[in-house]
Amino acid sequence: MFDVVIIGAGLSGLQAAYSAKNAGLKVVVVEARNRVGGKVWTVPLASGRGYADLGAAWINDELQKRVTAYARQFGLKTTKQRLEGKAVMQLSGDERFEFPFGITPEFSPEETKNLEYIRDHIQAKSLRSEPPLPEDDSVTIEQYLLKLGAGPKTLAMVNVWAKAMHGLEIDQYSAAWFIDYCRTNCGLLSVRADDHTGGNYMRFEKGAQQLPNGLAKLIGEEDIRLNEPIASIQDHQDHVTVTTTTGNTYTARKCILSIPSTLYKDINIFPKLPLPVQDVTNNTVLGHYNKSIVCYNTPWWRKKEFNGFFVSYGGGPVAIARDSSVDEIGYYSLTCFVNGRPGEKWGNSYPHERRAAVLNQLAAIFNAEPDSELWRPLEIFEQVWQHERYSKGALAPVHALGHYTKYAAFYGKPVGNLHFVGTEYSREWKGYMEGALCSGEIGAQEVIDTLKQGPTAKL
Ligand SMILES: Cc1cc2nc3c(=O)[nH]c(=O)nc-3n(C[C@H](O)[C@H](O)[C@H](O)COP(=O)(O)OP(=O)(O)OC[C@H]3O[C@@H](n4cnc5c(N)ncnc54)[C@H](O)[C@@H]3O)c2cc1C
Numbered sequence: 001m002f003d004v005v006i007i008g009a010g011l012s013g014l015q016a017a018y019s020a021k022n023a024g025l026k027v028v029v030v031e032a033r034n035r036v037g038g039k040v041w042t043v044p045l046a047s048g049r050g051y052a053d054l055g056a057a058w059i060n061d062e063l064q065k066r067v068t069a070y071a072r073q074f075g076l077k078t079t080k081q082r083l084e085g086k087a088v089m090q091l092s093g094d095e096r097f098e099f100p101f102g103i104t105p106e107f108s109p110e111e112t113k114n115l116e117y118i119r120d121h122i123q124a125k126s127l128r129s130e131p132p133l134p135e136d137d138s139v140t141i142e143q144y145l146l147k148l149g150a151g152p153k154t155l156a157m158v159n160v161w162a163k164a165m166h167g168l169e170i171d172q173y174s175a176a177w178f179i180d181y182c183r184t185n186c187g188l189l190s191v192r193a194d195d196h197t198g199g200n201y202m203r204f205e206k207g208a209q210q211l212p213n214g215l216a217k218l219i220g221e222e223d224i225r226l227n228e229p230i231a232s233i234q235d236h237q238d239h240v241t242v243t244t245t246t247g248n249t250y251t252a253r254k255c256i257l258s259i260p261s262t263l264y265k266d267i268n269i270f271p272k273l274p275l276p277v278q279d280v281t282n283n284t285v286l287g288h289y290n291k292s293i294v295c296y297n298t299p300w301w302r303k304k305e306f307n308g309f310f311v312s313y314g315g316g317p318v319a320i321a322r323d324s325s326v327d328e329i330g331y332y333s334l335t336c337f338v339n340g341r342p343g344e345k346w347g348n349s350y351p352h353e354r355r356a357a358v359l360n361q362l363a364a365i366f367n368a369e370p371d372s373e374l375w376r377p378l379e380i381f382e383q384v385w386q387h388e389r390y391s392k393g394a395l396a397p398v399h400a401l402g403h404y405t406k407y408a409a410f411y412g413k414p415v416g417n418l419h420f421v422g423t424e425y426s427r428e429w430k431g432y433m434e435g436a437l438c439s440g441e442i443g444a445q446e447v448i449d450t451l452k453q454g455p456t457a458k459l
Helices: 010-022 065-073 107-128 143-149 152-166 175-184 188-192 210-219 261-266 275-282 340-347 349-367 433-453
Strands: 002-007 027-031 042-044 051-055 077-082 086-092 095-100 202-204 232-235 240-244 249-257 267-269 283-287 289-296 306-312 319-325 330-337 379-385 394-398 418-419
Touching: 002 010, 002 240, 010 027, 010 249, 010 433, 027 249, 051 289, 065 210, 065 319, 065 433, 077 306, 086 349, 095 418, 107 143, 107 152, 107 188, 152 175, 152 188, 152 306, 152 330, 152 340, 152 379, 175 188, 175 202, 202 283, 232 249, 240 261, 249 433, 261 275, 289 340, 289 349, 306 349, 330 340, 330 349, 340 349, 349 379, 418 433
Parallel strands: 002 027, 002 249, 086 306, 232 267, 249 418
Antiparallel strands: 042 051, 077 202, 086 095, 232 240, 240 249, 283 394, 289 330, 289 379, 306 319, 319 330
């Protein structure tokens, strides 16, 4: 019998396993996919010209201590986000303007004032350490902003932020959830920032996958069972049995479930989770959060003095894009986030349509000529996370209206021998790799503490 069986080998599950193992517990990690990492997934270019991060990519070595510690421990090289150059805002297919990166784009004075007022309001609120308020949880972000007097341009801009952050739109989730998400990530401005104050500051030269791979080695690859989707969990009070679709059964004193809460309903859990836990987790949703990574021989957009960053209200499916090159190894790419409702449509279209939509939008944004290198990418990677059976979307599960505050006392709290981890439960960098590690650490500690108290504890 194991002390703890951990379901899922994403970063939260791996961290939980590593912390538990370090405390002397006998662990096993059971993972559905044929790889570790979950929503961290790096693939090499066929041309050997670099690595594409289909999931998580950006980190911050000043604000994210766990990710940074592993990066140093594993000796991983990083590169800073390149900021020099002009950014572009696209309003519609043929309406676009360029602006110096890092400033509020020049709308009319009233529109700029309105946008800055709303931005400063959310920023201030997300820096206050108060619990999310039920009255903000019962309204959508859009309703909340309208009450504050947000104009159409401001609503459109916050909608781009929401799509870029969660793959959802401002009429789809609560203001309290959005604000509290920013709260766990050092405030709204930090979530959006590409410099040392924010979450989009650095990337790994050879991709983020090196993190879960490194952690898996620390745990011991023999304790991680791949290709073993969990079908059921049975809590027998003094132990737990976990059965896989491949017919294997794992028996342990405790179980840590590290899959996104939206997927709990896919597993047969017995006895059933308490009704409040079922209600909250059955109703979390995952956004349409897709990447199109277009790789080139040279960073042609820089010759035109663009830095590769753009935001778009319309004119194509991409909401936001960044230069994701690693100059140090000669890898040049634009990472386009195709999120929210346009992302859903894009994800369901044919591959050639998806590529055409992205390339045509890039051409309009960067004023590309017919003979531009834009039309001759080396490789294109497309990742639709909603189509991944063991993710079903990204970034992190988002609560139904009102549920975030209504079920705060139940959400993520242990039930019998079952403990829950995942980036969604973190109070630090929720939604990020750092949040996954943080939650894994806390979940393991819960198990360690409970087993210490038990009569048969080995600690
Ligand atoms: C496109 C994209 C971009 C992102 N960008 C960034 C970024 O720049 N920076 C950043 O820090 N974060 C980013 N993230 C978020 C980051 O990837 C996640 O926060 C983090 O990886 C989540 O880890 P987790 O362990 O909570 O969940 P997951 O990674 O989802 O792990 C859950 C694991 O459970 C497994 N599983 C599911 N069902 C079963 C089952 N039935 N049986 C067994 N195993 C199962 C899954 O296969 C998976 O391995 C991004 C995510 C995406 C998708």
